Amino acid sequence: MYNITYCTVKVKKKMLEYKKDYFGYVYLWYDHKRKMYYLGGHYGSVDDSYICSSVHMLRAYKKRPQDFKMRILKYVEDDKSLLLEQEQRYLDMMDNTKLSTPKNRRTNTVRYYNVKKSATGGKESRLKYRKFNCAYCGCLSTTKEEDRKYCQAECYYKDKKGWPAQNKGSTHTQKTKDIISQKNKGKRPWNKGLPNPQAAENGRKGAKKQSEVVTGRKRQYRDDGTWFWVYPDRKKD
Ligand SMILES: [Zn+2]
Numbered sequence: 178m179y180n181i182t183y184c185t186v187k188v189k190k191k192m193l194e195y196k197k198d199y200f201g202y203v204y205l206w207y208d209h210k211r212k213m214y215y216l217g218g219h220y221g222s223v224d225d226s227y228i229c230s231s232v233h234m235l236r237a238y239k240k241r242p243q244d245f246k247m248r249i250l251k252y253v254e255d256d257k258s259l260l261l262e263q264e265q266r267y268l269d270m271m272d273n274t275k276l277s278t279p280k281n282r283r284t285n286t287v288r289y290y291n292v293k294k295s296a297t298g299g300k301e302s303r304l305k306y307r308k309f310n311c312a313y314c315g316c317l318s319t320t321k322e323e324d325r326k327y328c329q330a331e332c333y334y335k336d337k338k339g340w341p342a343q344n345k346g347s348t349h350t351q352k353t354k355d356i357i358s359q360k361n362k363g364k365r366p367w368n369k370g371l372p373n374p375q376a377a378e379n380g381r382k383g384a385k386k387q388s389e390v391v392t393g394r395k396r397q398y399r400d401d402g403t404w405f406w407v408y409p410d411r412k413k414d
Pocket of ligand 1: 312313328329332
């Protein structure tokens, strides 16, 4: 068993044409920041939106695509079994102690995003990601949803002019709050420069105060059927 080393990977320099020169390929991603590799196969064009079939790698890739580089190890002809065979050939070269397994995580030897060494031809993934440009801010994003146009809800609502009532009837758990706060760090708040960013908080305070005032009040009826509120501390006579 020997290791795949990034620098010794042979790369085909000449341009190949999809469905003429090749129908699929075996690829190797390298994450420069974490110094991690992902090896996989894809039955399709090099230029389609396919990234990889590892959910873990995709997650990292979405956060910091600039840290990733892909090399094509092998182009294959129009036969799916050829792709699987080639993918397996490269997978077999991988070091078992560097796979993303719980055991390897414990011993801190993980160097691959790959968990198993079984060729899938890129098909096992339930998630098909595609790249797209946000229709509002124009940033490059990745999604598995077919009809998605915006990178985040903020852009959607900004494009549709105006936010709806926020989180009506629901509250975030502390964990969700932490995640949101972490995600938003360093981002320009959507309401920066707009009047009264405290509106929501003020509304909440007002509602709380109102609720305190009205707690314990009782309806008192007059003889003619009309009624008025009677508050616990300041009784109306
Ligand atoms: Zn956007």
